[in-house]
Amino acid sequence: MRDFSGGHEWLSINTATVRKQHGQEVPLDRIVDQCAERGIRAISPWRDQVAALGIERLARQLTAHGIGLSGYCRGGFFPAVDAAGLQAALDDNRRAIDEAKLLGAPCVVLVVGALPGALDGRALYKDIGRARGEVRDGIAASLDHAREVGMPLAIEPLHPMQAADRACINTLEQALDLCDELDPERGGMLGVAVDVYHVWWDPKLREQIERAGAERLLAYHVCDWLTPTRDLLSDRGMMGDGVVELKKIRGWVEAAGYRGFSEVEIFSALDWWQRSGEDVLDACIERHRSQV
Amino acid sequence: MRDFSGGHEWLSINTATVRKQHGQEVPLDRIVDQCAERGIRAISPWRDQVAALGIERLARQLTAHGIGLSGYCRGGFFPAVDAAGLQAALDDNRRAIDEAKLLGAPCVVLVVGALPGALDGRALYKDIGRARGEVRDGIAASLDHAREVGMPLAIEPLHPMQAADRACINTLEQALDLCDELDPERGGMLGVAVDVYHVWWDPKLREQIERAGAERLLAYHVCDWLTPTRDLLSDRGMMGDGVVELKKIRGWVEAAGYRGFSEVEIFSALDWWQRSGEDVLDACIERHRSQV
Numbered sequence: 001m002r003d004f005s006g007g008h009e010w011l012s013i014n015t016a017t018v019r020k021q022h023g024q025e026v027p028l029d030r031i032v033d034q035c036a037e038r039g040i041r042a043i044s045p046w047r048d049q050v051a052a053l054g055i056e057r058l059a060r061q062l063t064a065h066g067i068g069l070s071g072y073c074r075g076g077f078f079p080a081v082d083a084a085g086l087q088a089a090l091d092d093n094r095r096a097i098d099e100a101k102l103l104g105a106p107c108v109v110l111v112v113g114a115l116p117g118a119l120d121g122r123a124l125y126k127d128i129g130r131a132r133g134e135v136r137d138g139i140a141a142s143l144d145h146a147r148e149v150g151m152p153l154a155i156e157p158l159h160p161m162q163a164a165d166r167a168c169i170n171t172l173e174q175a176l177d178l179c180d181e182l183d184p185e186r187g188g189m190l191g192v193a194v195d196v197y198h199v200w201w202d203p204k205l206r207e208q209i210e211r212a213g214a215e216r217l218l219a220y221h222v223c224d225w226l227t228p229t230r231d232l233l234s235d236r237g238m239m240g241d242g243v244v245e246l247k248k249i250r251g252w253v254e255a256a257g258y259r260g261f262s263e264v265e266i267f268s269a270l271d272w273w274q275r276s277g278e279d280v281l282d283a284c285i286e287r288h289r290s291q292v
Numbered sequence: 293m294r295d296f297s298g299g300h301e302w303l304s305i306n307t308a309t310v311r312k313q314h315g316q317e318v319p320l321d322r323i324v325d326q327c328a329e330r331g332i333r334a335i336s337p338w339r340d341q342v343a344a345l346g347i348e349r350l351a352r353q354l355t356a357h358g359i360g361l362s363g364y365c366r367g368g369f370f371p372a373v374d375a376a377g378l379q380a381a382l383d384d385n386r387r388a389i390d391e392a393k394l395l396g397a398p399c400v401v402l403v404v405g406a407l408p409g410a411l412d413g414r415a416l417y418k419d420i421g422r423a424r425g426e427v428r429d430g431i432a433a434s435l436d437h438a439r440e441v442g443m444p445l446a447i448e449p450l451h452p453m454q455a456a457d458r459a460c461i462n463t464l465e466q467a468l469d470l471c472d473e474l475d476p477e478r479g480g481m482l483g484v485a486v487d488v489y490h491v492w493w494d495p496k497l498r499e500q501i502e503r504a505g506a507e508r509l510l511a512y513h514v515c516d517w518l519t520p521t522r523d524l525l526s527d528r529g530m531m532g533d534g535v536v537e538l539k540k541i542r543g544w545v546e547a548a549g550y551r552g553f554s555e556v557e558i559f560s561a562l563d564w565w566q567r568s569g570e571d572v573l574d575a576c577i578e579r580h581r582s583q584v
Contacts, residue, residue, distance in 0.1 A: 160494070164493075165520070227413050232521055243410060
């Protein structure tokens with residue numbers, strides 16, 4: 001297992017972690033500068049932030065700073081109630097893949113989607129099996145374009161508490177079953193993003209990480225699970241402040257062959273998003289060295 | 293699949309559903325009377341309510357009304373940081389089993405516990421594997437007494453969002469693996485309580501319900517998953533108000549051989565606990581007939 005205590009060369013910042021500073025939205029170029037000032041070598045940006053800044057401008061800024069990507073957030077949200085909706089999702093995922101290619105990302109992270117409308121509190125159907133079928137078909141279709149351009153897709157299993165509204169792939173086993181179905185030859189263009197927040201509780205976590213292996217482990221995300229957790233979406237903790245066994249899980253991931261970045265992704269409306277970006281990034285660096 | 297549309301003979305009320313009425317705690321004897329007035333044939337009471345009323349008094353009241361139990365809430369919470377704590381949990385589970393026997397319950401529901409201290413926001417250790425081992429040992433020890441007195445133990449897998457603080461058994465598969473380990477002969481004294489709130493999201497739900505079969509399916513709980521869910525514990529929905537496919541899941545449970553009660557267990561600090569008990573129970577009856 002790599003020793004992170006001496007530096008932060010394998011730290012990446014998911015820009016959601018500092019997208020709000022002192023409670024206010026911060027533009028992506030400011031976040032990139034803050035990372036560059038601290039010698040952070042990688043980020044994972046969100047498409048809405050990229051669009052607001054302009055993708056070419058972001059590409060130039062990253063090149064100037066020597067900052068790479070550990071992933072691109074995000075594709076997915078495949079289910080829909082009609083053919084037009086399903087096609088719109090495919091078109092959007094195609095664009096996400098092309099954007100990721102332009103930025104040199106190692107993968108597009110897929111938050112696959114769930115019951116259409118549920119995110120707005122009005123599920124248009126309740127059949128989660130149907131949603132899972134539409135996710136399967138959507139990934140299969142997107143994989144064709146991913147293979148053409150050489151951009152891996154990383155299915156991110158989301159915590160079961162987000163099964164209704166954000167992603168109906170909810171365990172690593174389920175994600176890997178889908179990988180094996182759609183990419184039995186393990187061709188390198190389909191794998192998983194393992195976020196400890198979503199999977200730490202899973203009694204089959206270790207065996208499924210082993211099963212994934214280096215070919216399927218495309219991204220590794222860290223934060224922590226707080227007790228109590230006050231919100232289902234945006235009450236994640238900084239590494240070390242919760243109950244996740246971070247070193248143990250990274251040990252499993254590295255034993256399976258993963259050698260990429262450890263990406264910090266913290267949604268924290270009540271705590272970290274209320275602080276300065278500098279303080280948050282400094283905490284990420286310190287905790288990366290001491291806790292991850 | 294049994295037709296529930298014509299009546300509510302298979303409805304049971306978990307008394308947590310109406311333990312607060314108009315926002316105020318209500319004594320258990322009042323709840324029992326409210327159920328009796330509506331022809332409800334079964335309840336599942338909580339130990340703290342039973343202790344406050346007096347168990348002999350409750351037994352007499354239930355007999356007078358002809359009301360039975362669909363379960364007894366609850367045993368479990370096995371993990372602890374030292375031998376004294378582990379023993380205290382075993383002693384408490386022994387008492388729960390004896391109380392359930394006195395009341396004629398069909399099973400004791402086990403909320404098995406998780407990281408000691410986490411429920412108070414201060415986990416005393418983080419090793420969920422250790423907690424799972426302590427749960428295994430605690431159930432094994434309790435099973436001896438359960439067999440002596442003939443009181444089945446029903447392991448309730450809790451939603452993964454409660455893995456840190458309430459129960460580290462989080463899928464039906466995990467619960468059944470433990471049943472098979474501790475009770476390979478399927479002797480009838482160890483099984484599961486299936487609560488749709490905790491398991492509805494599980495991609496392996498149908499196959500694990502089939503695997504459980506009638507011998508292992510000791511209790512069936514219903515409510516609904518709301519979108520959005522505003523609290524991890526006490527924002528459950530009334531059946532029909534959320535996204536759970538209630539009839540589909542009951543179909544699976546009955547196909548596996550379950551013929552017991554459908555027990556309504558709703559923790560709802562913001563909505564149902566603010567209403568009158570009469571209104572809540574009437575809604576339970578109506579939704580039992582139309583939605584479950």
